[in-house]
Amino acid sequence: MLTISDLSNEIAGKAILKGLSLAINPGEIHAIMGPNGAGKSTLAYTLGGRPGYEVTGGSATFEGQDLLAMDPHERAAAGLFLGFQYPVEIPGVSNLQFLRESLNAQRRQRGEEPLSGGAFLKLAREKADLLRMDMDMLKRPVNVGFSGGEKKRAEMVQMGILDPKLAILDETDSGLDIDALRICGEGINAIMRRPDKAVLLITHYQRLLDYVKPDFVHVLAGGRIVRSGGAELALELEQHGYEAVA
């Protein structure tokens, strides 16, 4: 589904990713862990196409397409979802309007018919229920006045509505209390754990992985994957730290 080969990039002239390679197949859940400053968020933003993240070498192919040649909205329409570590507040724009326009923009790009207002509301309600989010919150402006946990749950509602093939979730577990962590974890499983979908979880901690059990765990350090293993690698990291393991 996603093949990253020898990917390098720069932000404001500073090299962050230095030859990162990773392959993700349908049905797989991968976790990337690593110390602060290793390049975890940079990897997420680079795959999402954030301006300023300049690719200096290597490639990323998503479902046979050159991901790096696509604009951010084209990546979304192709089936990529980027869960933000810090979801952005958009004053004056309601979640529902934003999501309906986003979903229909994706459908248009794929040559599909737009979803009617009624069908969209039904879908939104279903996904809000899944994440135990009140529909009234979705009528409010995007992320404005939301707590840290509410923002992350709103991200998962967005993911549910947009129904991507691959979700790259950047520290979805940060800022969550225990209950919200469980709700988000169950949401990820319900939406994404399917044979035709895949997830790349970026996290510091084992705790999210207790709910979303990864098939593969990778350690990212110094801009590269320095070690890969199964779910047990995360436990090893938790016990011994990055320095001992990587």
Next chain:
Amino acid sequence: MTTATLPTPTLPTRAEEAFRYADLAALATLWPLPAESIAVPAGESGTLSVVIAGDAPAARDLTITLGEGASYDLRLLNAGGAYGRIAVKVRLARGARFHLGAAQLAGGDQTLEIVTEVVHAEPDATSSQVVRSVLAGKATGTYLGRVVVDRGAIGTDGEQSIRAMLLDRTATANARPELEIYADDVKCAHGCAVGELDAQGLFYLQSRGLPPAEAKKLMLQAFIAEAFVDAAEEEVLTEAALQALGALL
């Protein structure tokens, strides 16, 4: 009503503050401007929406006089041709209330301006002005707004919220809220900001599938909505503004 002929006023020059940023060549084709006067008797209320759209240059000159306890809600959409000017003079008697909500949307070589003078002539009157400008290309958008609080007009509450969004670095925003206060015990506030669309917000919207122009439109729609919120003709104004906005992106 008297019918005495008034001498034709001479075309202003840039030396006059209210015309400092005007497109004088375009103004000359419209000069003299017909004076439009509105008087709201004591205790009554009124609303008006003025829309300048289309390709022809246009300039309006409004004078609004509010009696004791009267109220007036004025909404402006200035999105016209090469030149669009709306000048408003308001006089408030005791306890009168005036609200202005205005949006200016300009691109290309357009010069658009809104010039207001709000005079609190007596105590306890309230005025509020919300002006939102979106400027692209080499357009110039100007707001000049004077709030005058006459001697003795205690208990005045005057507010100006002026914001402009530049879509291109080549566009120009002039924004000058001004206060002239000759009374004690008044509450006057003004806020003024010129900025660009939040790049982080744009990327966030695009990452969900919105093409750049739609992402910008959504953010700008929210920005100008503040000018038309609670207007009697909110839907009509918003629709017209969105159309003008679409042309800029």
